[in-house]
Amino acid sequence: xxxxxxxxxxxxxxxxxxxxxxxxxxxxxxxxxxxxxxxxxxxxxxxxxxxxxxxxxxxxxxxxxxxxxxxxxxxxxxxxxxxxxxxxxxxxxxxxxxxxxxxxxxxxxxxxxxxxxxxxxxxxxxxxxxxxxxxxxxxxxxxxxxxxxxxxxxxxxxxxxxxxxxxxxxxxxxxxxxxxxxxxxxxxxxxxxxxxxxxxxxxxxxxxxxxxxxxxxxxxxxxxxxxxxxxxxxxxxxxxxxxx
Amino acid sequence: xxxxxxxxxxxxxxxxxxxxxxxxxxxxxxxxxxxxxxxxxxxxxxxxxxxxxxxxxxxxxxxxxxxxxxxxxxxxxxxxxxxxxxxxxxxxxxxxxxxxxxxxxxxxxxxxxxxxxxxxxxxxxxxxxxxxxxxxxxxxxxxxxxxxxxxxxxxxxxxxxxxxxxxxxxxxxxxxxxxxxxxxxxxxxxxxxxxxxxxxxxxxxxxxxxxxxxxxxxxxxxxxxxxxxxxxxxx
Numbered sequence: 001x002x003x004x005x006x007x008x009x010x011x012x013x014x015x016x017x018x019x020x021x022x023x024x025x026x027x028x029x030x031x032x033x034x035x036x037x038x039x040x041x042x043x044x045x046x047x048x049x050x051x052x053x054x055x056x057x058x059x060x061x062x063x064x065x066x067x068x069x070x071x072x073x074x075x076x077x078x079x080x081x082x083x084x085x086x087x088x089x090x091x092x093x094x095x096x097x098x099x100x101x102x103x104x105x106x107x108x109x110x111x112x113x114x115x116x117x118x119x120x121x122x123x124x125x126x127x128x129x130x131x132x133x134x135x136x137x138x139x140x141x142x143x144x145x146x147x148x149x150x151x152x153x154x155x156x157x158x159x160x161x162x163x164x165x166x167x168x169x170x171x172x173x174x175x176x177x178x179x180x181x182x183x184x185x186x187x188x189x190x191x192x193x194x195x196x197x198x199x200x201x202x203x204x205x206x207x208x209x210x211x212x213x214x215x216x217x218x219x220x221x222x223x224x225x226x227x228x229x230x231x232x233x234x235x236x237x238x239x240x241x242x243x244x
Numbered sequence: 245x246x247x248x249x250x251x252x253x254x255x256x257x258x259x260x261x262x263x264x265x266x267x268x269x270x271x272x273x274x275x276x277x278x279x280x281x282x283x284x285x286x287x288x289x290x291x292x293x294x295x296x297x298x299x300x301x302x303x304x305x306x307x308x309x310x311x312x313x314x315x316x317x318x319x320x321x322x323x324x325x326x327x328x329x330x331x332x333x334x335x336x337x338x339x340x341x342x343x344x345x346x347x348x349x350x351x352x353x354x355x356x357x358x359x360x361x362x363x364x365x366x367x368x369x370x371x372x373x374x375x376x377x378x379x380x381x382x383x384x385x386x387x388x389x390x391x392x393x394x395x396x397x398x399x400x401x402x403x404x405x406x407x408x409x410x411x412x413x414x415x416x417x418x419x420x421x422x423x424x425x426x427x428x429x430x431x432x433x434x435x436x437x438x439x440x441x442x443x444x445x446x447x448x449x450x451x452x453x454x455x456x457x458x459x460x461x462x463x464x465x466x467x468x469x470x471x472x473x474x475x476x477x478x479x
Contacts, residue, residue, distance in 0.1 A: 017336070079408075080459040082415035085451035088432045092265065092444040096436075171329045172419060175436055185331045186422070193335070200332030207327060 021197030028198075031184075036202060039180035042098070043167045043210075046105035050162060054110045055155070058117025062124075062151070063143050071118035078111020083169045091176045101170075101178030108169060109162040116158025120151035152221045160214035167207045181206075260442065267442045278431060283450055286427035289417045290458070293349055294409050297356030304357075305364035306390070315365065322358035330355065330416050334423045348420040355416055356409040363405025367398025400473050403466040407459060414455040428454070 025032050061067040087104040094100035124147040132146040148155075174182025184191050184199035191199070259267035271279065301322075308315040328336075333351045341347040371394050379393045395402075421429025428451045435443035467473075 076459065077456055080411040080414075080452075080455040082411075082418050082451045082455050084415070084418040084429060084432060085448040085455075088436065088444045088448035089452075091436065091439075092441040092448070096439070168329060171331055174331075175422075175433070182329075182331065185329060185335075188335055193339070196332050196335050200329050200336075203329045203332075204327040 017193055017197055018201075020194035021201055024191070024194040024198035025202060028195075032181075032198070032202060035179070035181045035184060035199070036206065039167070039170055039182075039203075039206065042102065042105070042173065042178055042180055043163075043170045046102055046109055046166050046170070047159075047163050049102070049106045050109035050113055050166075051159065053106070054113035055117050055159075058114045059121050059143070059148070059151075059155075062118045062121025063139075063147060065122055068118070068122065071115055075111045075115025078108070078114075081108060081111075083108055083172055084175070087172060087176050096177040098178060101173040101176050104176075105166050105169060105173065109166045112161045112165070113158045116161075117151070117155050120154035120158075121147050123154075124150040149223045152223065153218060156214065156218035156221060160211065160218060163214055164207050164211045167210050168203065171203050263439070263441060265441050266445050270442045271446045279446060279450060282426075282428050282430055282447070283454065286414070286417055286429075286451070286454060289345075289348065289352065289420070289427050290410060290413045293352035293413050293417070294356055294406065296349070297353045297409060297413075298360055298406065300353070301357050301360035302364055305361050305368065308361075308365055309368045309394075318361060319358075322361050325354040326358045330419045331422060334420055338423055343424060345424065345426065348417070348424050348426065352413050352416055352420065356413060359408045359412065360405045363401050363408075364398065367401030367405075368394055370401065371397045399470050400466070403462065403470070407462040407466070410458050410462060411455050414451065414458060418451050 058071060061071055083104070086107055087101060090100040090104040090107075094103060121143075128146055128150060129142060132142045137145065170178065170180050171182035171185060174180060174186045181199045181203050184195050185203075188196050257267065257269055260270050304314070304318045308318060325333075330351065333354070334347065337347045337350055341350060375393055375397060376389065379389045384392065417427050418429035418432060421427055421433050428447050431443050431447035432451070435441075435447065
C-alpha cells in the first residue's frame with residue numbers, strides 16, 4: 001500500500017484551512033491535550049538525558065581546555081545529522097517505539113549542548129580566571145564561581161537551541177511510533193487536513209513557548225555583570241537549526 | 245513507479261528473508277536499482293532548493309541592506325515559514341501544487357530562506373566602516389562597492405549560511421518522501437512500513453554520510469575561497 005494514498009494526502013486546499021485547524025484544536029481539546037502531553041514527556045525525557053550527558057562533559061573539557069577537537073566536531077557532525085535518518089537507524093537497532101525515538105532525539109540534542117558548553121567555559125575571560133586563581137581559589141571554586149557564571153549565557157543558548165529542536169523533531173518521531181502531536185500530523189486519513197494543520201499549529205506554539213521559557217531562563221542565570229556582554233547575535237552554533 | 249504491493253525483502257538470501265539486522269548483499273544487489281538513484285535525486289533536490297533559496301535570500305538581503313525598512317517584513321515571513329513542522333507543510337502544499345516535485349521544492353526553499361537571509365545580511369552589515377570609506381575614497385560606485393568590497397568581506401558569514409542551509413535541506417528532503425517518493429527518504433519510509441532493517445540502516449547511513457560529506461566539502465570550499473580568514477588567525 002502507498003503511504004500517500006494511505007494518509008489520504010489528496011484533500012483539496014481551501015484558504016480557510018488555517019481557521020479549520022484552529023477549530024479542530026478547539027473542538028478536540030482532549031485529543032490535543034493527550035498528544036501534547038505525550039509530546040512533552042518525550043521531548044522532556046530527551047532534553048533531560050541530553051543535559052545529563054552533554055553539560056558535565058562539555059564543562060569539564062572546557063575547564064581543562066582539552067578535547068576541543070572532540071567538542072567542536074561532535075557539534076558540527078551532529079548539526080549535519082538528518083533527523084529522519086537517525087530515527088531510521090535507531091528503529092533498525094531498537095525496534096519501533098518510545099525507546100528508539102528517545103535515543104534518536106538524545107543523539108540530536110547532545111551536539112549543540114556539548115559544543116556550546118565547551119566553548120562557553122573554554123572561552124571564559126582568561127584574565128578573570130587568572131585573577132581568581134591569584135586570589136587563592138581552588139580549581140573547583142574557579143569553575144563554580146568564575147567560569148560557570150561567565151559561561152552561563154552561551155551555555156544556555158546551546159540548551160535553548162537543542163530544546164526547541166527536540167520539540168520540533170519529536171513530530172517526526174511519530175513515523176516510528178514515538179507518539180505525540182506528530183501522530184495527528186502523519187495521519188491525515190483519520191484527522192483530515194484541518195487536524196494536520198491544527199496539530200502543526202500546536203507544535204509551532206509549543207516550540208515557540210519552549211524558546212521563550214529558555215530565553216527567560218537564560219536571562220535569569222546571566223549574572224548582572226555579564227549581561228551587557230551577551231552578544232546581540234548568537235554564534236553560529238546556537239543559530240544552527242530549528243526547522244524539522 | 246513499479247513498486248511491489250507486498251513487502252519486498254528481495255529475491256534472495258536467508259539473511260534477507262529472516263530480516264537479520266544488516267545484509268551486505270542486499271545493499272550490493274540494490275545499489276544500482278534503489279539506493280544510487282535515490283541518492284542522486286536527493287542531491288538534486290538539495291542543490292535546486294539551496295540555489296533557488298540563495299537567489300531569493302541574497303536579493304532580499306542586498307535590498308534590505310540598502311533599505312533597512314525591508315528587513316523586518318522579510319525576516320518575519322522567513323521566520324514564520326521556519327516554525328511550521330515540515331511534515332505538515334509538505335501535506336499543506338499538496339492541494340496547491342499537487343503531488344509534484346514543486347510541492348517539495350517550494351517547502352525546501354522556504355526553509356532555507358531564514359538562515360541564508362540572516363547570514364547574508366549579517367555579513368553585509370558587519371563590513372567595517374573603514375573599508376567602506378576607503379572604497380568611497382577610491383571613487384568606487386555603489387555597485388562596485390557591493391561587489392568588490394562588501395560581498396568579499398561578507399563571504400565567510402555567507403558561506404556559513406550556505407553550509408547550514410545545505411545540511412538542513414538534506415535533512416528535510418528525507419522527510420519530503422512522506423508526500424513524494426523521491427530521495428533517500430523514500431527507502432526509509434518504505435522500510436519503516438515493512439520493518440526491513442537492512443534498508444533502514446543502508447538508507448539512513450547514506451543520508452547521514454551525504455549530510456556530513458556536504459558539510460565537510462563546504463568547509464573546505466569555504467577555506468579555499470577565503471584564504472585571508474586563515475592567515476589572520478594566530479597559530
